[in-house]
Amino acid sequence: MSGFENFQVNSFEQLCINVANEHLQYYFNEHIFLQEEQDYRTENVSSDKVEFQNNEDLIDLFMGTLGIFALLDEESRFPKANDESLVQKFHIHCKNHVRYIRPRGNETAFGIHHYAGKVVYDARGFLEKNRDNLSANLIECMEKSGIELISYLFTINDDTSSTPDTVLSSS
Incomplete structure (x- = not known):
């Protein structure tokens, strides 16, 4: 096969x-x-x-x-x-x-x-x-992404006012 x-x-x-x-x-x-x-x-x-x-x-x-x-x-x-x-x-x-x-x-x-x-x-x-983790460089790159959803997904943020739904709807 x-x-x-x-x-x-x-x-x-x-x-x-x-x-x-x-x-x-x-x-x-x-x-x-x-x-x-x-x-x-x-x-x-x-x-x-x-x-x-x-x-x-x-x-x-x-x-x-x-x-x-x-x-x-x-x-x-x-x-x-x-x-x-x-x-x-x-x-x-x-x-x-x-x-x-x-x-x-x-x-x-x-x-x-x-x-x-x-x-x-x-x-x-x-x-x-x-258990393999993403490298710190890759995470930093994703946090700085110009694509708002990707940036959101890789940013640790205590602000709960921004959720994936609000990120998607504002795009």
């Missing part, structure tokens, strides 16, 4: 790329197969049902309330959290998901059955990469 990645060592970046590809696959399935079938039914056109693998459950594994990204964000807020505690949290909350894999013998690994195949991720560095 084009764009899908599975390397010897798969880290945070590969996870993000593969999740984006899962979203694209879901969009393709939803808008090509399901919409076409619905259009055919609406127009009373007979057609063969197209069989495809629905990956909605996988999107939920990543994006759900207790999905991988929610758990990653939650664990990133704990100062004493580490990559092993993150993976343990994945193992606890995702263990019953049919697409989740718990590899044996590696405290920092977890696997996913993607639409394009099985990928084992090495979670070393996940927390640090998820």
Whole structure:
């Protein structure tokens, strides 16, 4: 599958790329197969049902309330959290998901059955990469932006009279 990645060592970046590809696959399935079938039914056109693998459950594994990204964000807020505690949290909350894999013998690994195949991720560095902050120079540049909304979004201001709505409506 084009764009899908599975390397010897798969880290945070590969996870993000593969999740984006899962979203694209879901969009393709939803808008090509399901919409076409619905259009055919609406127009009373007979057609063969197209069989495809629905990956909605996988999107939920990543994006759900207790999905991988929610758990990653939650664990990133704990100062004493580490990559092993993150993976343990994945193992606890995702263990019953049919697409989740718990590899044996590696405290920092977890696997996913993607639409394009099985990928084992090495979670070393996940927390640090998820906590990655913008550089002070970039924040300063955004604060000085000539675009009022961007400047507002990057300026810490105790004045509550200016909200995103007032910034947008004054543009």
